[in-house]
Amino acid sequence: MNQFLSFVRKEFCHIFRDVRTMLILLLMPIILVILFGYAISTEIRRSPVAVLDHRRDDVSFKRIEQFRGSEYFTLHTTTGNPAEIHDLFRKGEIKIALIFPADGEEAAILSDATNPNEATALTQYATAILASPLPGAGPFYPTLMQRGGGVKAEVSLLYNPQMKGSYNFVPGVMGLILILICAMMTSVGVVRERETGSMEVLLVSPLRPAYIILAKAAPYLLISIVNIATILLLSRFLLDVPIRGSVALLIAFSILYALVALCLGLFISTIADTQQAAMLISGVALMLPVVLLSGMIFPVENMPWILQRLSDVVPAKWYIAGVKDVMIKGLGYESILRETGILALMAIVLTAISIKRFNTRL
Amino acid sequence: MNSVVVQNISKAYGGVTALESVSLNVGGGELFGLIGPDGAGKTTLMRILATLLLPDTGSAKVCGLDVVTDWKDIRRGRIGYMPGRFSLYQDLTVEENIRFFASVFRTTMEKNYDLIRDIYVQIAPFRHRRAGRLSGGMKQKLALCCALIHRPDVLLLDEPTTGVDPVSRVELWDMLGRLKRQGVGILVSTPYMDEAARCDRIALMYSGRCLSAGEPGVICREAGASALYAVCSDNMYALLSDLRSYPGALSCYAFGREHHLRLKPGESDASLLTGWLCDKGHSGITVEPISVTIEDWFMDKIVQHNEQE
Numbered sequence: 001m002n003q004f005l006s007f008v009r010k011e012f013c014h015i016f017r018d019v020r021t022m023l024i025l026l027l028m029p030i031i032l033v034i035l036f037g038y039a040i041s042t043e044i045r046r047s048p049v050a051v052l053d054h055r056r057d058d059v060s061f062k063r064i065e066q067f068r069g070s071e072y073f074t075l076h077t078t079t080g081n082p083a084e085i086h087d088l089f090r091k092g093e094i095k096i097a098l099i100f101p102a103d104g105e106e107a108a109i110l111s112d113a114t115n116p117n118e119a120t121a122l123t124q125y126a127t128a129i130l131a132s133p134l135p136g137a138g139p140f141y142p143t144l145m146q147r148g149g150g151v152k153a154e155v156s157l158l159y160n161p162q163m164k165g166s167y168n169f170v171p172g173v174m175g176l177i178l179i180l181i182c183a184m185m186t187s188v189g190v191v192r193e194r195e196t197g198s199m200e201v202l203l204v205s206p207l208r209p210a211y212i213i214l215a216k217a218a219p220y221l222l223i224s225i226v227n228i229a230t231i232l233l234l235s236r237f238l239l240d241v242p243i244r245g246s247v248a249l250l251i252a253f254s255i256l257y258a259l260v261a262l263c264l265g266l267f268i269s270t271i272a273d274t275q276q277a278a279m280l281i282s283g284v285a286l287m288l289p290v291v292l293l294s295g296m297i298f299p300v301e302n303m304p305w306i307l308q309r310l311s312d313v314v315p316a317k318w319y320i321a322g323v324k325d326v327m328i329k330g331l332g333y334e335s336i337l338r339e340t341g342i343l344a345l346m347a348i349v350l351t352a353i354s355i356k357r358f359n360t361r362l
Numbered sequence: 363m364n365s366v367v368v369q370n371i372s373k374a375y376g377g378v379t380a381l382e383s384v385s386l387n388v389g390g391g392e393l394f395g396l397i398g399p400d401g402a403g404k405t406t407l408m409r410i411l412a413t414l415l416l417p418d419t420g421s422a423k424v425c426g427l428d429v430v431t432d433w434k435d436i437r438r439g440r441i442g443y444m445p446g447r448f449s450l451y452q453d454l455t456v457e458e459n460i461r462f463f464a465s466v467f468r469t470t471m472e473k474n475y476d477l478i479r480d481i482y483v484q485i486a487p488f489r490h491r492r493a494g495r496l497s498g499g500m501k502q503k504l505a506l507c508c509a510l511i512h513r514p515d516v517l518l519l520d521e522p523t524t525g526v527d528p529v530s531r532v533e534l535w536d537m538l539g540r541l542k543r544q545g546v547g548i549l550v551s552t553p554y555m556d557e558a559a560r561c562d563r564i565a566l567m568y569s570g571r572c573l574s575a576g577e578p579g580v581i582c583r584e585a586g587a588s589a590l591y592a593v594c595s596d597n598m599y600a601l602l603s604d605l606r607s608y609p610g611a612l613s614c615y616a617f618g619r620e621h622h623l624r625l626k627p628g629e630s631d632a633s634l635l636t637g638w639l640c641d642k643g644h645s646g647i648t649v650e651p652i653s654v655t656i657e658d659w660f661m662d663k664i665v666q667h668n669e670q671e
Contacts, residue, residue, distance in 0.1 A: 002468070003465055003466060006461070006462055006465035006466070007465075010454065013458065014451070014453055018453065196452075197445050197447050197449035198451060200445045201449050202466065203414060204412050204437055204441065206437060206467060206468065361413070
């Protein structure tokens, strides 16, 4: 035990005496959460809008005021000249324009639409504003709601009523950070011992390989727990993402995922010969699948069959699904049994392979 | 009991032979030197003895334990192994490194302090300095401390004096002498010929073979059976080829600022040589009889080996 503890202490020395490692371990989670929470957001805010107002009455003025007040739009210009609107579109100064005809019930929305996702979102926001009741009056353009056979669809968004992007990104960022820290750091750590030759001396000592591996992984597990706490606090109090389920369950599930990532790192260390190779393998083989195949950005359900199967072996996919269930939907442990089982299985298989592949010789 | 017994060990990496049928043995409390140039196979032999590599053929025993079958017992602190490159933790301090390796071997620095005291007092002023900021000599002294801290029966030191200044080299060899007297069997490799004289016995390694082994003094006497001369003239370049064509010459090679010429047994008349060189047009000729060093013996052995190939 003494042997093990002094090994762990040595690992902490390595971590705390290298400024770059420290920065990566402790600052990266904070930066990523803030980056994904604010800068990289699928929500569109304060999009400039121009209004071509032929109506010029109380109703159109009130509508324009509503757009001015919305956090999604800022009013660029109000004009009566159609040519000016087209000019603004060509210059790229506006992404969307409203047209109020001189008479009749309908309003038109013109959209730039070079970026389809943005156009869809903006027209949805604009339609929602136009369909809302005017202050002190009934719905002004009832026809907007009733297109499509006269059935009125009442939409309610259960778990994310404001359609906030951060509800999706926080679980994704947790999945990304834990795998980066645990897998990359442990794989680089083990390979460094081999590269600098200290592994030669350790191998000739009475230390058992399993001890070496465990002692290498333990500090990163502790740091991951700190990171999980940081991310949860940041998302709760900075990004206003609720934690609806049990915090203990969420942390326990995250620790299981961190373990899988550690095992993955140990496995990588048995393949890579140099620190650079370990870094590259962790970067390319872990980060890309986590970003692309975990459902964090692109929905897995729409992918071709082969990519869907490939995504099944990405631990982050199961972790993110589980975190969404517990954190956003507030479900209990029964709902994430499948995810837990799959992650546990991955951890066991990876540990077995790593210990088997761990060379007791050079 | 013999500390190390090596019998007909061979090892190849891919198609390249690193060791070919090497045999030697190191007695208990003996300081044994493996002398040879880079690429001679010294490190491979050390690693096989440290149980880090498996030999292709042959067998080897360390402390009476077989390196292939009993490797786990050997790793329970029987040997102290110091690899050729600096293999300690550069970001730990001197003292942290020693304490770490002590705990890895389930002991403490205090318990075995008497064994490392002589070396440790020299690096003690820097004990809070990180190992990466030590000088080459200090690093090797620290590495020796770490290899000794668990009181091993046998020390395997792979080129401990490479990259070390001359003063520290002498100090390191003094320490090895003291350890030997405490009963530790030491196998040390070095590319420096002048260090061979400090060993009890030496083996000459060259391209994977053990060419010859014995006590340095005896080796010099044996090699001294034929006369050796240091020869100089004003045209050293032409002198080398002329000396090689001298009828009584056994071998001749450049040795620093002079050429070392070995005469065939029975040919011991230096005055004949001077006259012969004068005829060849050399001026400023000096011919000095000298005593044979390990390096002369070494060059002879390599020349013989290459002729046989």
